[in-house]
Amino acid sequence: MKISKDHSLEKISLVLMFLLTVCSLRMYAQTTTVRGTVVDAKQKTAMPFVNVFIPGTNIGTSTDMNGKFSLQFNGRYDSLHVANLGYRTFRVKLNIGAEQTLNVRLETTSRMLGEVVVKSGKRERYRNKDNPAVELIRLVIDNRDKNRIEHYDYSQFNQYEKLSFSLSNVSEKFKNGRLVRKYQFMFDNQDTTKVEGKSLLPIYLEEKVADVYYRRDPEKKKEFVKGDKKVSFEDYIDNQGMSAYLNHIYQDFNIYDNNLMLFTNQFLSPIANAAPTFYKYFITDTITTESGDKLIEMEFVPRNQTDLLLQGKLYVTLDGHYAIQRADMTGNKRTNINWIRDFRVLQEFQKTADNRWYTSKSTLMADMGMFANGKGGIYGERTVSVKDFVINKAMPDDFYKGATEVTPDSATTVTEGFWQQNRHDTLSNAESKVYANIDSLQHMKSFRRTMDIATLLLAGYKSFGPIEVGPVNTFYSFNPVEGFRLRLGGRTTPKFNKSIYLESYAAYGFKDEKWKYYFGGTYSFTHRSIWEFPVRSLSANYQRDMKIPGQELQFIQEDNFLLSFKRGNNDKWLYNDIYNVTYLHELRNHTSFRVGFKNWAQTPAGSLAYIKGSFASDSVQKVTTTEFSGEFRWAPHEQFYQGKQFRVPIPNKYPIFTLRAIFGVKGLFNSQYNYQNISLNMYKLIYLSPIGYSEVVIEGGYTFGKVPFPLLTVHHANQTYAYQLESYNMMNFLEFVSDHYISLNIDHHFNGFIFNKIPLLKRLKLREVAAAKFLYGGVRAENRPENDPTLFKFPVDKYGMPTTFSLDEKPYVEGSVGIANIFKLVRVDLVRRFTYLDHPDVPKWGIRTRVRLDF
Template identity: 30%
Template structure:
């Protein structure tokens, strides 16, 4: 959601000098556009390929007088350029009267054996582990990176619109993209300079960030995190390149011969190296593929230059163009090193040619390579602090030396433009509206306070009826070392006020020592998660869902107080120690009883539990990346695994606590990118309770009576349908990202995505716990005789925002009111 709103903000509030510019369309004799035609400046290696609609744009810093236009099966056309800027060209190619002799291209299985381009590909595969920094024992180099966002497709109608009345000064200096030929206005720029150190023997790499400079919206953590996640690193030699949470098949991949058509197009000297030029384009539409070309050395078979452009038919939302260029430097006869990496993304609501959007551009320049300097392993383990205040306060002299590629006039002007915009009330209004929609909080700067979350103001459940909630939090900046947060709520049926309050303090930044505590008194739908948490402000969607399946009356009054210490002794490994005191009782006793046998009660039965627990939790998240150094950090990736081990000790007698027991729980969640076949998410949970405890302290297999698709729950189970003291669950969900539907002609253009899932649960409930909870007015059943299981089929990307799942129950169909089938769904803005 934050990603979508970020793009929406720039889209709605929207001359590096070059010598030769050409643009237009390539058609055949009937007027039909020719996709993937090759356009090149004559006597150069600078060129491009037409898109799916036959359109192209090409520019160069050099002056050229002629372009060559060619495509397999058509005669090459040579066009003289009358002037330096040539737009709206219409180039018609004639079918070739003669069969090509230089390069013979076959189709089907034969082309994979006899196509000379594929023979070159095989040599690239054989050499790819020997090229670049992999050839050396150790390496180091300087890395300069700039990330820029620009408003594009700006015309007079936009400038004169009411939306920008009073903001016309923004458009005084417009530039033209050398990739698309569209006008654009720079709006955001982030620069960083770092030194990279690596050791191929021990497989370690370290990055020391020495400088970071941010123009635009540097104080907005959501935007900064979005930018960080958007442009992750990639290696063109890998089989799959990941962008926007999707895996695109690399043209250098070993599976590329099944995905792309390859044509050996040309050969020439580049930097005194004889290189072959290979054009590639996809065999099928709607797959996550590129089109483009690359130049490869005839001796080392290392890539000298490559460009990749995502086809418009690719199954990806909100992105109209992705264009990548990489240039490699020739160090000697056998060493080619990455010199410059450029990536442009055109974000837009529509893929139509004239639609407005936002350019996201990343340029990374590499220099000062050094090799075979041996360093101890401890050097790589010792992490630098990327949030050292000195990193963000470098002077102009530092940046003059650090910029491996100088800023052009428009990039330099971003700083001044944004400073001016922030003083304009109308712009601040636009910014505030989008910030509220993205974060859910209304900022009150003069009080350093945020009001929200606006998305939880209204709710409904059987116990409270209609419910209103208003909350607030302190906010001085994204790196606050302490934060206070709280809310008040009121139910119009039970006519009771509820509240929650939490406080967090970062005591030591290096070890991430955090002290936290709070209290919550509210009504909650428990049993929606096996691995218990003590989040005093958390609230499940099932607690306030407007529409549910069946009676949603198994709600609990909860009064929870917590006190915790957390430390991160090693990166991504957290240790949490704490205590909690809970008072639990049914919110609707007539429908849902939490009664249990209590010899000390006058009636022999108690309906309320008071419980003090000590908790130790270990959380390991290898590969997780975060941004910020305050008490609350933002995650910038979701492709990491999460391992959690939790031990709970119930202490009877302390603060009138009722039960002595022990509980141990383990969970493991892992996303897997299965090449071009999509993304598999898996999770395993195990747990056991030692001792006799009432229903409110047992482990409930998570049901789901809402109409929302909630991962790690069982959508065909009612709340509290299965109750255990020993359990094991498995969830598997695979999103094919349209891999199958793209093969079906009728469905291909809809860009739908197929999702399949299977999940199972096994558990036991001891006779002693069954006896203790005998007064309960709900059945106490555990899936012990056979593993309970479900499966589902889903269709995602409906209208680009909707996913619908069809869920089937595999067994236990004789349970009271068992639901054999159900439909759930969810909304979301995903690439």
Template identity: 30%
Template sequence: MKAKLLLTISLLLSVVAWSQTKVSGRLFDTFNEPVPFANVLFKNSNEGTITDENGRFYLESSTTYSTVIFSFVGYQTKELELGRRTSYDLVITLEEESSQLDEVVLYTGKLSKENNPAIDILRKIWENRRENGVKKFKQYDYDKYEKLEFDLNTIDSALMNSRLFKGIEFVFDYADTSNVTGKTYLPIFINEAIYKVYGDNEMNLEKEVLEGNKNSGFSNNQAMIEFVKELYADYDVYDNYLKFFDKAFTSPLSRTGIDVYNYKLLDSAFRGDKWCYNIIFYPRRKGELTFRGDFWVNDTTWAIKEINMHLNKSANINWVKEVYIEQEFDVLNDSIFLLKRDHFMSDFSFSKKEEARGMYGKRTTLYENHVFDNKKDRSFYKKQVDPYRRETYNRPDEFWEENRMEALNKDERQIYVMLDTLQTVPRFQRLYNIGSVLASGYYELPGFDLGPVFSIFGYNEAEGLRVRAGGRTYFSQNDQWRLEGFLAYGFKDNKFKYGISGKWLLDRESRLIVFGGNRRDVEQTGASLTTSNDVLGRNLASSSLVSVGANDRLTNINLTTFGFQVEPVKDLTFRTTASYRTLKSATDSFSMDYYDENGQIQSEITQPEIELSLTYTPGIRTSGFGVERLIINSGKYPQFFLGYTYGVEGILEGDFEYKKLQTLYTQPWNIGGLGRLYSTVEMGKIFGEVPLGLLSPVPGNQTLFSIYNTFTLLDYYEFVSDTYASIHLEHNFGGRLFSRIGFLRDWNLREVIGFRAIYGQISEANSALNASNIVYQAPEDIYYEYSFGIGNIFKIFRMDFNFRGNYFENEGARSFGVTGSFGFQF
């Protein structure tokens, strides 16, 4: 009896093991040239894929198939009998057809837009495109389940035997194979979240409430989760452009899609209970932000039932080798299609070579339990919910078993076990600490971080070589209070500098924060037009190791601040700051002298101020719920700032009474397939008489770095004003132009153009106060610059060629300059 049971189990396991089919390889023509975008299909099924630009393919099914079919226009269809369930590294050759067969009905050859049935169907989609899904209703709410996962891929014996994994080899017992790429991967992180989503299309409001969150043992993973969410921002395949990775990808359903895609009608069949057409698409040119794949579209509503998209591997995007998107829609009735499942997978890698190792980032989102037209008051959407409820992050297993919309598979369940075990391995902790320093710039100790390590060394004319050591309290990213400080020493002036600040979050719901601090330091004042009293803030101009010309117009500053800020409505912050500062020149070659009311020359300014400000940042995404939050989508959201400052005279020996009004508006713009434009407008005015140290210098740039919102060819204090208006424009085409030039296409370079201008005035009364040794003026004739840049050099460097537009007569005026910047961008 026992032997029979064992035999039965063995047979069942054999059936399960055999009940799947995997094939991979490359497709060539008779000239040994790859055949891109060809069809690969299991015989007698709708399960298939399309070869990539290099003719590579991978196809997997949980069903057993014995034959795979290869076909492409202009070639003879080929069937291959599979001798085993797993067939990797196949090399298939297709022979050209001598003539096209008349009986081919679905598509024949490279059809024009006028006689291509796929284009006719695409036009039907455009004609019937409308607000679909939840947008069809006045109000909606639904449940959302989201699963994020990271996997180390391209696992081989060399990696398993490397010193990196010495002592933690057990992790490879959890490796598996991707059903998209066919690569072996090792899961290293998983996070699950349950949300309740509410929306009102009449008021254009939406609210997302986190009901539960669970992860693989990393308690401080909020930044990682938010970062992945930002990368995989929600998108609508009906939009002309799909926006993620800071890029705008042309959707295959775009009205401009026929200019960048080829479309072919492949099949028609029932998908569920709906008759649908199957259309494949692939890019017309290399280097563009496009996809290859297929979609099924209903024959009456012309709504998408399923769509699969693979990133065009030659697309001008860094660090991403593969992107796979899969969406399924459910039919609510004959006309409403609701998004049911959204799967997004990326293969991050330093190289796009096939054998290069990398990391998969996966996001799977499921939607269910839709309720419509359940109206709620505007106050419901505006009221903030405490985002850090302890019970949300400590839900019992029963909660997840009940609320998961998709059960975890065996590998996903084991991730929790493996990663919880890793936390106890000292070698893993050491590797984790090294990665943490590189990512945050701080070396972590229990309750305290040393750093930032990248600010240890600096140089300027006043201090010479400068060394700095600092740190901050840090128990978790949700700390309600934080202390931070530094100590620095200059080897030229032989002086110590220091700074200390503290802040405390009094109320998490309204984000009421009290803050204060003191700093004695050397600073390049006027490095930006819109100023703030951040007590530990320091700009690059004050400590750049290399500069253009003499960087000697530096100030000794002693700044003390105290204030509070509150966020009564999401993304809207009010701030009140009381400050006291003294300013004095830090070098003998620079003077801030001014005439006092008695006509005597004074060299030091003592000035108390009260500042009121409002900052509005709609769309900002942050991580953490403590006194400090990490901005996830920096550079992607608009910002509006309005500040009013009152200078107090007589109290605390204040020297001047004045009022200052400042405003700033910055906005990033995605210009469809033409890249991204950054724009900033700043305006300000000082009411009252003030000396040089309290005026608004036009921010020059004497470093070799490209710094946005500065004027690259201006020296510090070359222009000074009490009334100003400036505009900064910078457009990155993302390689749209270079990709059309043959010999430049493979370099993946990106074109950047910029324009900067400022108008300013300075009153005669303020000019008369000047007793310094520098001559300055206001840009009353509108000073301007323009630049041309080449980005993505070696994927990390950008070089800008800057040209001065006017004021060539200024002493020492620079008419041309080259600057650069480093950065990791997709």
């Protein structure tokens, strides 16, 4: 209220202001309490994590695991909304200052139509035969290839991508907590308008604008990036890798594909070839658009509510093309997906010059919950939009050569003016501030201190500016030869020099009383971090340390403390003195090659001995070899996260091929043998929707030349209690050697396909896994020690029984079945060994565990 300056009205105005203030205080002093339960109107089941809120305010809560909620507030608010992705918002008027109880029944935006039609008092089963909805969907399937952009010989368009993540419904307790008390400016940037019922605090944003060109024959897609901008945490994490991982979770999808990859899970498309077997379809309406196009509105639902399938609406054109004009889909509440409370998939299409339809916009929205109470979480959204779509404009063949994506350095430095002109959609006010806010956050000493602690706990390194010390999980370990082992190491960071990287460590074993150490350096020809893709570097190092023959670990340091615990006998070790020089060259198309030089002196330790004759006095103290090596690796469309120690792959449907060759040269730097080794490894992730996916690894190798067993292929064994994907979990170290072999590993994830159908198990969201591993090979006669006394005898135990063998006429076979997704992280396998059970000290059964984050 504005107070007049006229003196004669001043007292009256003040009195009126006082009365209004008193009335307002009395009104706001009134407390309104609302309690209730939210259920699915169709399924009659309780709905957890539903948003209950006062529109236009930050006042709200979420339902618990039983669908119950309680909300108490002061103020003259008489309207309450109950909202959830994929459901119609429920609105109700409240009695101010009163206590009231609500029983809310939410209806899906895609109506779950009745599965039966009542005729003469009898129920008629849903059938595909003579069903007009199924006949229509089969026409859509038959015309699917004609309605894809791949139908055209050439197409080009401008594409804009936006990926954003926000904290949702941040509680007052968290805002006022000690950890974030200094960052209150962040909470002033909340958005309560983007998603009804949610208060969003943007924490991550990335955008990309590109011109895209497609050629059908031979097929090639070329993308010229004009602008690329993202929130950066480069001092603490791999920003490039994080972007790749987030885009993998929110990756491109197309309803015209047989399967849609959403959150690392594969959903069968409602217009896939096999879709009528798994979905039910219902024609619900006929619609005429503003442009005069006639569409059939069709709803679809899964036949089995527990399968990894979608539900929603399709709008099908009636112009003879039977194309999809719009798809609005969501997941079923009963599907086995981690962390995702709700999600929605939208895909829109526009008409081309020849009256077909192309994808103009795709949006994936998801509400992810980190906590069981459902009151907070992360909201993520990715939008890809297309404009200026041109068909059949040919480009020269040379135009398509080279990398699929071309990103000049200038794309990351474009001005804000460029983005204002080239964004297909404007940013919200909160989104527009996220870049500056995160940059300000990273310059605060308290935030940097917190991130240093987090990096130490999660990655194992403590940064001191130009150097970092770690990894901490290797500071202490133990084994039968060294006993108690202490290690301290460190390396330089890009703050020291972006082109030069140095690393070193020293370790001491208190039982063998020997020092071990490593020092090395790498020069980056790209003048960026040596970890930043694509790498072009030259490395040289020297290492004096210990190793278990045949132990091959993935993404773990060999002297990790947790791996000190091993089953069975573990006393066959090697002391190694290794000089290495390696050149690595990676290309942007994820083709890479590596050439190297290695001089290796290996000395047996523990119970391992290299014996030629019949007596211990005939033992050889050391074997020295000099090798030249080459590796060619082809990983099309590879994605990975670059950690502090390893590249962690982000699996996708594309294969990875690795070809390696080694050439040993006798007489060079005291080398004792001539030999050659060649191997080929092929990895492929095979999706078998809706029954999960399989990780398949095939490998074969051959060693040429006459060599003792330490230079043969020592097959990867695992005597730890951790489940290793590419090692044999029931094989002992140095149990098998070969000079020729072929192997097959299959690891299948059912994603709850079976457990979801068992009432007592589906609530736990457990998932079934099964694996099988086969290894077939052998040792040629010329490399068998019984045929040549100049070769080392295979090792034996203290009773003289052999402990190292060649594969005979039968393969080594092991298999496992297990339960994954325990606490959404843990996998436990029961492993069974099927062959060579007569070998000494080999287990028949075992239990192995693995920790892995899955959606």
